[in-house]
Amino acid sequence: MPDFQDRPSASSGPQWSFLQRHGLLFVCTSPLVANAIGSLFNVLYNRNQIFPLLSDAQRIRFDDCVLWFNVLIYPIAVLCFVLPLLWVRPVYRDLLAGKPVAAELHQKVQRVVVNLPWWFLLVASLGWLSCIPVFITSLYVLPEPLQGIVIAHLITSFLIAAMIAVTHSFFAVELAIQHAVFPVVFYSENQTNQTMPASVPGIIPLNITLRGALWTVSSVVSPIISLVLILLLPDDENLAPRFAVAVGLVAIAFGFATSWMLGKLVVRPVQQLRRAAAEVAAGNLDTHIHLLCADEFGHLINSFNSMVEGLRQREHLQQTFGRHVGQEAARQIIRQGDRLTGREQVITVMFVDVRNFTQYSSEHSPSEVVSALNVFFREAVECVESNGGMVNKFLGDGFMAIFGVGANTERHAQNAVDSALALRNCVQQSSSIFQDAGWDDLQIGIGINTGPAVVGSIGSPKRQEYTAIGDTVNVAARVEAATKLAGHNLLITESTQSVLADPSAWIPLPPQLVKGKTTPLRLFAAKHDP
Structure with missing residues (x-):
């Protein structure tokens, strides 16, 4: 199954990576990097820019503020950010160890x-x-008067630092959570019943529009505003160009960093969805995307996985259903739906019957009879379906097959004859198999007829059958019955013989009067009957 995401092995319990084992610390x-650069700036x-404009007393007060902020406010902010992680930590450790966690508590941790x-954005911004x-x-x-230009410089300094630190840190935290923490808190051995981040109630996902806005702020708006503020403010020390260059370099570096993080958060889901869609288009319905996202991509991935699961169930249903009615009949029934309809078309019908079945049944137990029939039907179905036909129904010791339905509407008469010849040869070559089943001399009779019939679902709204109805079907059954008296185990009607690739390979027999017909039928047998 294509996975499209690295996940812990479930063969002997989860095997967590170093990043996942220390996911909360990584978050x-x-x-740190973005806040360190913001603080340095x-x-x-x-x-x-500001110190040259301050008096000695103001400089001392400024340094005191820096000291108390670093000693008091910053630790409080860090503690506020870490508090949810400390609350999550015990549950996280239990999940790493594979211990059971109460469903309600687990959902709270996920939220x-x-x-x-x-939460980080709120704490960092404040x-x-x-x-x-x-x-x-x-x-x-x-006591000293505070110049207005100092206030402008202070606002500029902290705004630039905040925009540098907060926006880039937001993406870093989101990326760290998605890669290191999501695989643990959303792990499930049963992937089809796995809770996805986008499905957790009470979450506030960052949609693509808001993520684009944050990226614009971090990579475009912040540098431009920073440069404008630096260039507009008075610069007695002539340091504005130097800071402008520094801001420009930081903006370029952070722009690349933000683009990389945005690529991980946005481009990666798109690529995985594209690859998964290609797998499904190629017929691989075991595809499943395990990428854990809490935004629109999470909902899209959930919907995609649900769609593939529905297709997989439908394919399984069709295959299971097809084993009872035939794969082609199953496709036609599913395509037709619940409608009770039939369509008249020219088809070829083949009836096959096992000779001396009554005698064999009287001499063997029911289980032995069924085993022997299963051997015969297995070979018969292969012969029919490999030639474009479908076994429409089993008739105790025989079956009815239809050719010319669905995608195989060309050369259906020839396909039916080829199928009959192949089945006859198969029975002859598999005599040892039937002998092992207690059937020493298995013989069959085959009748084939071509003509118009109504094909489709027939019955009541509660019970339907996909079959063919019409005189063509009845005649085919009568032709098969005529093989017992004609001395040939394969007979075809004139309507079938006339459309074969080589009609001369079939010799006419004396007209046969069959039940239900007032005029004798012209029947044909193969020139080289065994």
């Missing part, structure tokens, strides 16, 4: 994990943006 550390900007990127009022207020309460 905790995923925002913030520190450099403050030292070079918390899916919504975790939004942490960064709270710097603006705190720093401005702490400087404003000092």
Whole structure:
């Protein structure tokens, strides 16, 4: 089965990767790089653009604010982000160990994990943006007047740092959760009944539109706003060009990083859906996508897997159904639906009967009779279906086959004759098989007729049968019965003989009067009958 996603082996329990075993730690550390770069930019900007504008007392107060923020506010923000992970950790460890978890608790953990990127976005945004009022207020309460340009620089500094850190960290957290945590909290040995992230109630998935907006903010809007703010503000130290270059380089680097993360979150599901669709189009209905997503792609993957499962069940039903009515009949019935309809068309009908069946049945047990018939019917069905026909019904010790229905509407008379010849040869060559079944001298009679008949589902709305009805069918049955008196085990009617590729290979017999007919039938037998 094409998997389209690396998953732990279920042969002897889940085999978790290093990333999955330490998934919560990986999620905790995923925002570090973006926040570190945002903090570095913030520190450099403050030292070079804001410090020259401050008095000595304001500089001391500014350093105090930085100290208390690093000692108090940042740890609180980190703790707020980590609290849900600490709550999830015991359940996560149980899942890693393969221990059972209560369904309600498991669903809560899944909901918390899916919504975790939004929780980080809220905590990080409050942490960064709270710097603006705190720093401005702490400087404003000092006796020295606070210049308006300092306030503008402070707002610029923290806004740029926040946009750099928060948006990129959001994608990093989401990607870390999807790769490291989802495989554990959504693991199921039964893949068809697996809970998918997009199906968890109470989640707030990031749709493609919002993800595109965040990508635009992180890769386009943030750098442009940053450059505009830097260039518009007064620059007594002439450092604006230097910061503009720094912002540009950071924007380029983060743009590539964001595009890579967005590719993992968006392009990857598209590629897997494309490959899976190609597999299904090629006839592989064992395809299943195991990629765990909580956005629209999650719903799309769920729908795709459900569609393939429905196709697989329909194929299984058709194959199971086809073993009872024939594969071609099953396809016709499914295509036709519940309608009680029939269509008149020219077909070829073949009846086959086993000789001396009554005597054999009286000398053997029912189980032995059934076993012997199954051997014969197995060979007969193969001969019929390999020549484009379908065995329409079994008639105790014989069967009725139809040629010219469905996709095989060409040369149906020739196909029926080829099938009959193949079946006759098969019976002769398989005599040892039938002898092992206690049937020392199995003989058959075959009658074939070509003509118009009504083919389709016939019966009541509660019980239907796919078959052929008409005089053509009745005549074929009478021709098979005539083989007992004619001395030939294969007879065809004139309507069949006249459309064969080589009509001269069949010799006419004296006209035969059959039951239900007022005029004798012209029948033909093969020139080289055994």
